[in-house]
Amino acid sequence: xxxxxxxxxxxxxxxxxxxxxxxxxxxxxxxxxxxxxxxxxxxxxxxxxxxxxxxxxxxxxxxxxxxxxxxxxxxxxxxxxxxxxxxxxxxxxxxxxxxxxxxxxxxxxxxxxxxxxxxxxxxxxxxxxxxxxxxxxxxxxxxxxxxxxxxxxxxxxxxxxxxxxxxxxxxxxxxxxxxxxxxxxxxxxxxxxxxxxxxxxxxxxxxxxxxxxxxxxxxxxxxxxxxxxxxxxxxxxxxxxxxxxxxxxxxx
Amino acid sequence: xxxxxxxxxxxxxxxxxxxxxxxxxxxxxxxxxxxxxxxxxxxxxxxxxxxxxxxxxxxxxxxxxxxxxxxxxxxxxxxxxxxxxxxxxxxxxxxxxxxxxxxxxxxxxxxxxxxxxxxxxxxxxxxxxxxxxxxxxxxxxxxxxxxxxxxxxxxxxxxxxxxxxxxxxxxxxxxxxxxxxxxxxxxxxxxxxxxxxxxxxxxxxxxxxxxxxxxxxxxxxxxxxxxxxxxxxxxxxxxxxxxxxxxxxxxxxxxxxxxxxxxxxxxxxxxxxxxxxxxxxxxxxxxxxxxxxxxxxxxxxxxxxxxxxxxxxxxxxxxxxxxxxxxxxxxxxxxxxxxxxxxxxxxxxxxxxxxxxxxxxxxxxxxxxxxxxxxxxxxxxxxxxxxxxxxxxxxxxxxxxxxxxxxxxxxxxxxxxxxxxxxxxxxxxxxxxxxxxxxxxxxx
Ligand SMILES: Nc1ncnc2c1ncn2[C@@H]1O[C@H](COP(=O)(O)OP(=O)(O)OP(=O)(O)O)[C@@H](O)[C@H]1O
Ligand SMILES: [Mg+2]
Numbered sequence: 001x002x003x004x005x006x007x008x009x010x011x012x013x014x015x016x017x018x019x020x021x022x023x024x025x026x027x028x029x030x031x032x033x034x035x036x037x038x039x040x041x042x043x044x045x046x047x048x049x050x051x052x053x054x055x056x057x058x059x060x061x062x063x064x065x066x067x068x069x070x071x072x073x074x075x076x077x078x079x080x081x082x083x084x085x086x087x088x089x090x091x092x093x094x095x096x097x098x099x100x101x102x103x104x105x106x107x108x109x110x111x112x113x114x115x116x117x118x119x120x121x122x123x124x125x126x127x128x129x130x131x132x133x134x135x136x137x138x139x140x141x142x143x144x145x146x147x148x149x150x151x152x153x154x155x156x157x158x159x160x161x162x163x164x165x166x167x168x169x170x171x172x173x174x175x176x177x178x179x180x181x182x183x184x185x186x187x188x189x190x191x192x193x194x195x196x197x198x199x200x201x202x203x204x205x206x207x208x209x210x211x212x213x214x215x216x217x218x219x220x221x222x223x224x225x226x227x228x229x230x231x232x233x234x235x236x237x238x239x240x241x242x243x244x245x246x247x248x249x250x251x252x
Numbered sequence: 253x254x255x256x257x258x259x260x261x262x263x264x265x266x267x268x269x270x271x272x273x274x275x276x277x278x279x280x281x282x283x284x285x286x287x288x289x290x291x292x293x294x295x296x297x298x299x300x301x302x303x304x305x306x307x308x309x310x311x312x313x314x315x316x317x318x319x320x321x322x323x324x325x326x327x328x329x330x331x332x333x334x335x336x337x338x339x340x341x342x343x344x345x346x347x348x349x350x351x352x353x354x355x356x357x358x359x360x361x362x363x364x365x366x367x368x369x370x371x372x373x374x375x376x377x378x379x380x381x382x383x384x385x386x387x388x389x390x391x392x393x394x395x396x397x398x399x400x401x402x403x404x405x406x407x408x409x410x411x412x413x414x415x416x417x418x419x420x421x422x423x424x425x426x427x428x429x430x431x432x433x434x435x436x437x438x439x440x441x442x443x444x445x446x447x448x449x450x451x452x453x454x455x456x457x458x459x460x461x462x463x464x465x466x467x468x469x470x471x472x473x474x475x476x477x478x479x480x481x482x483x484x485x486x487x488x489x490x491x492x493x494x495x496x497x498x499x500x501x502x503x504x505x506x507x508x509x510x511x512x513x514x515x516x517x518x519x520x521x522x523x524x525x526x527x528x529x530x531x532x533x534x535x536x537x538x539x540x541x542x543x544x545x546x547x548x549x550x551x552x553x554x555x556x557x558x559x560x561x562x563x564x565x566x567x568x569x570x571x572x573x574x575x576x577x578x579x580x581x582x583x584x585x586x587x588x589x590x591x592x593x594x595x596x597x598x599x600x601x602x603x604x605x606x607x608x609x610x611x612x613x614x615x616x617x618x619x620x621x622x623x624x625x626x627x628x629x630x631x632x633x634x635x636x637x638x639x640x641x642x643x644x645x646x647x648x649x650x651x652x653x654x655x656x657x658x659x660x661x662x663x664x665x666x667x668x669x670x671x672x673x674x675x676x677x678x679x680x681x682x683x684x685x686x687x688x689x690x691x692x693x694x695x696x
Binding site for chain 1: 650
């Protein structure tokens with residue numbers, strides 16, 4: 001299934017370090033338009049580091065490698081420009097922002113993206129309508145939109161809020177870092193439906209997860225196993241099942 | 253020492269030359285009040301940084317040269333109506349130019365019929381008995397206030413009789429157009445009798461654009477009667493070379509409420525001091541302030557709240573936002589007297605440092621002599637949350653926009669408590685303007 005589609009996200013020989021410690025030790029990854037890939041791997045393997053480096057989080061030094069999205073060199077861009085190019089990161093640990101309402105935050109974000117793309121801003125009424133619909137799809141109470149971003153949200157609510165942002169900002173490439181962690185069974189289903197609704201021929205998804213369960217709902221085209229900063233195996237969705245049964249040590 | 257004496261002499265000489273022409277010179281008590289104050293000033297001089305309460309105020313400009321009262325001789329630009337800052341609120345406006353009431357620029361039409369307004373100069377000359385009870389003996393507790401008493405040339409006398417509750421706010425606007433090292437000594441008197449209420453706005457601005465080293469020295473006496481309520485709003489955005497010392501002495505009677513919101517953003521030196529006596533049972537004070545500081549400025553909010561009666565309450569919340577290398581101070585002293593039982597006193601100060609080398613000084617001081625009280629204080633100093641900045645960037649906000657969102661959120665908490673809605677909008681616009689200018693400065 002893979003390799004036939006137009007490449008969207010291309011990562012080549014990516015090395016990254018924090019201080020003196022090398023964390024990514026040569027990552028190669030290619031995700032085509034319309035594809036969903038999953039990365040699994042033990043704690044501390046470097047999965048979140050990869051997600052952060054893709055999105056340009058400060059604090060990492062990239063010592064070698066290339067990253068492009070639809071042919072555009074991402075490493076040359078600031079984080080907000082990468083977002084402008086259509087990249088989205090669902091955070092493993094979403095950040096609380098006291099004093100900023102979820103609604104205003106999303107509106108400012110969407111209009112920033114539109115400005116970057118030279119598009120017209122969305123008026124308040126249409127935005128609100130769109131936001132309410134997106135929240136309803138995720139079964140989020142309307143009052144969550146008025147509350148400060150992620151402040152005092154439960155773990156599961158934070159993850160759902162990440163999905164709301166993805167739905168509203170409508171990126172082309174979504175990197176979802178453990179968006180399934182901390183969700184109850186019903187919420188997992190809702191989030192999975194959200195991801196499936198997002199998928200499309202011009203979109204790509206990279207799921208970082210520890211659990212086979214998400215992959216039952218959101219069936220990946222490829223599964224990669226990351227250990228100690230490297231992708232040590234790639235395969236189809238059966239690989240996730242194998243991991244579940246045998247554990248990382250044996251599979252790798 | 254020599255320099256210091258020369259400067260004090262210059263004030264002394266100017267005072268004696270001007271005394272006969274100062275308002276109230278025909279009244280004995282006023283004349284002796286001024287002379288006593290001048291003698292006191294001559295003896296004490298200006299405060300110094302060795303005085304704990306003045307440690308964070310840059311007094312160097314005052315110690316280097318005399319700032320003499322603005323006269324027509326050193327006035328360099330006239331101010332026209334068109335130069336006045338836009339009004340974003342209804343209500344009457346009293347305009348003081350170089351420390352003197354300017355009737356033609358003022359807008360007294362909307363003045364509420366229940367309220368008495370008179371310029372201090374006129375009151376001293378024509379109705380001294382009106383102001384006498386509030387001025388006699390009040391020479392001032394420091395050199396700067398003594399100088400104010402000796403040289404006060406004008407100000408606003410505002411009196412609300414019992415039960416008067418004008419709907420619209422009343423603004424006092426201070427403008428300067430005089431040249432280098434001129435000064436204005438302004439004395440205000442605001443009296444709210446029982447059950448009265450007033451929204452009072454004081455705006456200190458630089459509209460001349462000449463950025464001259466002008467010193468505004470404003471002392472206000474405010475009396476909040478039984479069950480009365482005074483909402484005092486201040487904007488202090490004077491020019492970059494200007495100095496402002498503002499001091500309010502407030503007395504609150506039983507069940508009265510004094511609230512203050514101050515935005516301190518301009519000037520080489522701005523020092524805003526509020527000294528409150530909660531004299532009656534259930535008297536309340538609510539003090540909020542936002543201070544926006546840039547490098548080179550010396551900005552300080554100083555509060556003294558004395559709980560003198562049972563069940564009085566005070567709540568203070570001051571925030572400051574500092575650009576690189578800026579410094580700002582909050583000194584808050586709370587005194588709870590022995591028989592002020594069941595008092596509640598809360599104080600918080602939070603500072604946000606936006607750049608390298610910024611320093612926020614917070615000095616709470618609690619002197620509690622009663623045993624059954626609820627008191628708290630807390631101070632925080634921090635930089636912008638890096639994780640939050642990245643979160644916003646990752647959603648498409650550029651670094652300047654992300655910073656503005658977080659700074660606004662920090663300030664917003666304190667703006668929420670402003671009761672006058674248009675005023676909240678004005679403050680928001682000031683913050684946004686300050687942020688934009690801050691970007692310009694730091695990107696140069
Ligand atoms: N800023 C940092 N400073 C020091 N070490 C770091 C930093 N960021 C990541 N690391 C280290 O890099 C390694 C990889 O961390 P990362 O968060 O990428 O792992 P992960 O695969 O996402 O793990 P998990 O499954 O637990 O989320 C860990 O050993 C972590 O301690
Ligand atoms: Mg992780």
